[in-house]
Amino acid sequence: MPIPLIYNVRSVRKRWTSGIVAVLGIAGAVGVFVAMLSLAHGFEATLVASGSPGNAIVLRAGPSAEMYSAVMIDQVRVIEGAPGVARNAEGPLVSPEVVVVAAFPLKRTGTDANVQVRGVSPRVLNVREKVKIIQGHMFTAGLNELVAGRNVAGTYAGLNLNSTVKFGGGIWTVVGVFDAGGSSFDSELWCDAAVLNQVYKRPQNVFQSVTVHLTSETAFGPFKDALTSDPRLNVQTERERLYYEKNSQTLTTMIRVLGTLVAFVMGIGAVFGALNTMYSAISERTREIATMRALGFGGGSVVMSFVFESLFIAGLGGALGCLVVLPVNGWTTGTINFQTFSHLAFAFRITPNLLVIGLVFALLMGLVGGLPPALRAVRRPVATALREL
Numbered sequence: 001m002p003i004p005l006i007y008n009v010r011s012v013r014k015r016w017t018s019g020i021v022a023v024l025g026i027a028g029a030v031g032v033f034v035a036m037l038s039l040a041h042g043f044e045a046t047l048v049a050s051g052s053p054g055n056a057i058v059l060r061a062g063p064s065a066e067m068y069s070a071v072m073i074d075q076v077r078v079i080e081g082a083p084g085v086a087r088n089a090e091g092p093l094v095s096p097e098v099v100v101v102a103a104f105p106l107k108r109t110g111t112d113a114n115v116q117v118r119g120v121s122p123r124v125l126n127v128r129e130k131v132k133i134i135q136g137h138m139f140t141a142g143l144n145e146l147v148a149g150r151n152v153a154g155t156y157a158g159l160n161l162n163s164t165v166k167f168g169g170g171i172w173t174v175v176g177v178f179d180a181g182g183s184s185f186d187s188e189l190w191c192d193a194a195v196l197n198q199v200y201k202r203p204q205n206v207f208q209s210v211t212v213h214l215t216s217e218t219a220f221g222p223f224k225d226a227l228t229s230d231p232r233l234n235v236q237t238e239r240e241r242l243y244y245e246k247n248s249q250t251l252t253t254m255i256r257v258l259g260t261l262v263a264f265v266m267g268i269g270a271v272f273g274a275l276n277t278m279y280s281a282i283s284e285r286t287r288e289i290a291t292m293r294a295l296g297f298g299g300g301s302v303v304m305s306f307v308f309e310s311l312f313i314a315g316l317g318g319a320l321g322c323l324v325v326l327p328v329n330g331w332t333t334g335t336i337n338f339q340t341f342s343h344l345a346f347a348f349r350i351t352p353n354l355l356v357i358g359l360v361f362a363l364l365m366g367l368v369g370g371l372p373p374a375l376r377a378v379r380r381p382v383a384t385a386l387r388e389l
Helices: 005-014 016-048 071-078 150-155 192-201 218-227 238-283 285-292 298-328 351-378 382-387
Strands: 057-058 094-105 113-121 132-136 145-149 165-167 171-177 188-194 209-213 236-238 332-337 342-347
Touching: 016 238, 016 298, 016 342, 016 351, 057 218, 057 238, 071 094, 071 209, 094 165, 094 192, 113 192, 132 150, 145 150, 150 171, 188 192, 218 236, 236 238, 298 351
Parallel strands: 113 188, 145 171
Antiparallel strands: 057 209, 057 236, 094 113, 094 209, 113 342, 132 171, 145 188, 165 171, 332 342
């Protein structure tokens, strides 16, 4: 016969002081755990959002990132004529691109941080359809003009609309601000690839990557096969979304590992708090337990009752930890993208799945903290306990 659950709820309420200590310990561990997971998820989501399912990216065979790649102009012409490449009235929707890193002062601290400057084709807005100009206008081909991602304009000094900046030996004017839908491009500056190569004294016939807008997602297979089998090319081709997903793996894995380690250490403290709470509760209720056993409640019922009590405390702590961390959802922070060595702004992303993981983590701590005291509660002989009444 099970012990009524209301008994445990009233017991927690009666011993609220020790219960609060356990709840706060578990809430702290859960809050840190969920926050770190949301940090990793936000970074990953920002990079993955940079890729479009209808786009492909072409690099030189071998390099894992465009910073280390080189694609010649004659290879770009071959890529433009490959099957599956979308076209409009102006020609194939292909954007040969170059990237450099330039340092600009942060508005908040005044210290320099690296910004990725991407030289693109004037047709890039047709290639990356999610990117929209929200202030000013697109740069003019052949001029030292920049368009800034919305995070760049809000984070760095001197990069607002109509500002003039100097880098790479050239003087540039910010003529527009674009919104890339929360992707990594929001942390970049864009300009004409030919001008960027000229300013940095790079060969005009060399690019680092080629982004291609395909006629459909299913066109990727024939497009890749055509490039792979062409003896004029020595390139590798990936779906754009997969490329950026791979680039996010190093940092997201590191954040998740560090977050798990921190949460694990805090979880050990929370488990000891739960153990202390439950052992204290059981030592104060030895006679109650003996009486329940004498009334016919079995050892299994007693164990389940106290495990439930521990899970109830842990559940309260988990819920509190999730509530406390919710306000950071959408909060923008930044870090170094190790693939590009540039500053990348991204937002914490707390999803329902992460909250469920946090609650499961809390209940696991409650189980570990409640089971040993519960087993101890049923090992004491009933007769011995009853003689103390």
